Amino acid sequence: MQITTGRPSAVAVSPRGLVLTTATVLALGLLVAPRVYHNYDVVDCFLTWARASAGRRPWAIYLTDFKTNCDYPPVVPYLLTLVEAARRALHASETGALAIILVKLPNLLAYLTAVPLCALGLRRPFGDAAARHAALLAALSLPLFVNAAAWGQFDALLAVLVMAAVVALLHARPVTAGALIGVALGTKLLAIVAVPALAVWTWKRFGAGRLAGAALGGLAVIALLSAPYLVAGAGGRMLQAYVGAVDYYPVRTAEAYNGWYLLDRFDIAVRGVPAPEARLDSRPLVGAVTFREAGVAAFAAYLLMLLVGLARRPTPAALVSAAALSFFGFFMLPTQVHQRYLVPAAALLGLTAAGSTRRLALWMGVSLTAALNQALDLTRAVLDTAVRADPVAAATVSVPGYRGPIRLAACVVAVFNIALFVWATRDYWREVVAARARAE
Structure with a gap:
């Protein structure tokens, strides 16, 4: 099947x-x-x-x-x-x-x-x-x-x-x-x-x-x-x-390590845009189109592609893939997405991962980045809490000293997420969207 x-x-x-x-x-x-x-x-x-x-x-x-x-x-x-x-x-x-x-x-x-x-x-x-x-x-x-x-x-x-x-x-x-x-x-x-x-x-x-x-x-x-x-x-x-x-966190990313996160770091570190301004998703991207609107449009187009493929080939495994990639696409494309929202995609990919070496490798990659996205931001939060609550920690721990390496690691995770997303989308296109329509 x-x-x-x-x-x-x-x-x-x-x-x-x-x-x-x-x-x-x-x-x-x-x-x-x-x-x-x-x-x-x-x-x-x-x-x-x-x-x-x-x-x-x-x-x-x-x-x-x-x-x-x-x-x-x-x-x-x-x-x-x-x-x-x-x-x-x-x-x-x-x-x-x-x-x-x-x-x-x-x-x-x-x-x-x-x-x-x-x-x-x-x-x-x-x-x-x-x-x-x-x-x-x-x-x-x-x-x-x-x-x-x-x-x-x-x-x-x-x-x-x-x-x-x-x-x-x-x-x-x-x-x-x-x-x-x-x-x-x-x-x-x-x-x-x-x-x-x-x-x-x-x-x-x-x-x-x-x-x-x-x-x-x-x-x-x-x-x-x-x-x-x-x-x-x-x-x-x-x-x-x-x-x-919606708009609870009106930012390009709420610590979801994706392309928006890389753009945030670029605008802040390279272009010198103040962080509060750089992170806003209400800023114009092209003309009057904001980052928020562009993200929603990108996800809508991606979801349409998934649904067209699923309608043409409604097999059991295609259902699993479409559901998983719906969450993956939501994590990667719209703005305002949280760091934990890749978890359902990783969990769903595991339903059919053991069926092939390629699917197993994809599951392993997405599981790793979904875990790291949470673990890195959790580490930041734990250290932030320690600095606020413990005078000794506040006197000895450098906030830029730990946030800098976490942000660097987050950028690496974001690059891997982009690569995994392209990989998963290409496989879905080849195996479902472009495949000859057939129901099992």
Whole structure:
């Protein structure tokens, strides 16, 4: 069923090996969780918001005014409420090691859920051996580990929900896929990036009627997730988590290491443009066209190319590739993109990576850059926090001394991301868009 070429992996993966690998990753994640974390996200935001719920009222997270108000969709306040309930039951301190582990646990568990999802869910469409290989790659996913265990963000959960929606479609269950996308959209708006590819594939494989059923399933889930907030009068704040996502950071890149990042560094270091001005995406690029508008247009054109190819060749592997490249394109082309938004692309590429040496190499490359993009910016954030909070660190650590090497490394990662993006796009064009239309 796969559209890739090249010699597939011949390494046998046993169920016992998968269990041992998953258990090892879980243990390592629990070891890392309280020691490395993004202080602003985990302590200043998530744990602070969680306490407002008192472990019982998720809507209170929206209704309470904080220094930084909750700007996440409804699933996150539900999870934070459970975290706070567990923290109180265990009599853990508000910002101690156990509290930090608890706030990371939903994403760490979601990340490891990808292992049985692949091992069992991909068996029928791709075969038992390919399914086990995909499960092993999911367990060894460095960007998912960094996101869930180290940073403490919700992109790992989002990625696994999208993976589950893809698997549901491969099992001819579009309504289930729609419901899973509804949960994903209730977690982060970023999930919308996968919707066009999943919708086109559903339409071509199952028809407009089942596509409508999938859409209704997704809308029903979103309605159910939103209902308690609406009843409690928190609907406006919840809606702001969606409509306020655009222009929240009106910059060419929010530390996503892509072409915009390289252009930022060039404008600042070579042209001498002040950093606050250089980073703005509202500046004109050509005539009256701004960087923001150019980025949106580039992504729209790229997405159209992916969808045309998928409509002509709606195979299982083409669905995986189109969904993954939708996220990759979103990471590379529009402005205002965050450093973590390559994680879903890396996770999705792993579903079919073991089918060929070329696909495996692409997965390894994207996984490495997605992990480094997070790790480098997390290192900067950890050092920034240490300098602000520790007088000794403030007196001994040079901020330019560590930011300079991080920026240099980030430029190298950006170059590799551009190369990987060109590689992945070329392969998709050759194997899907330019290939003779055929459905499997």
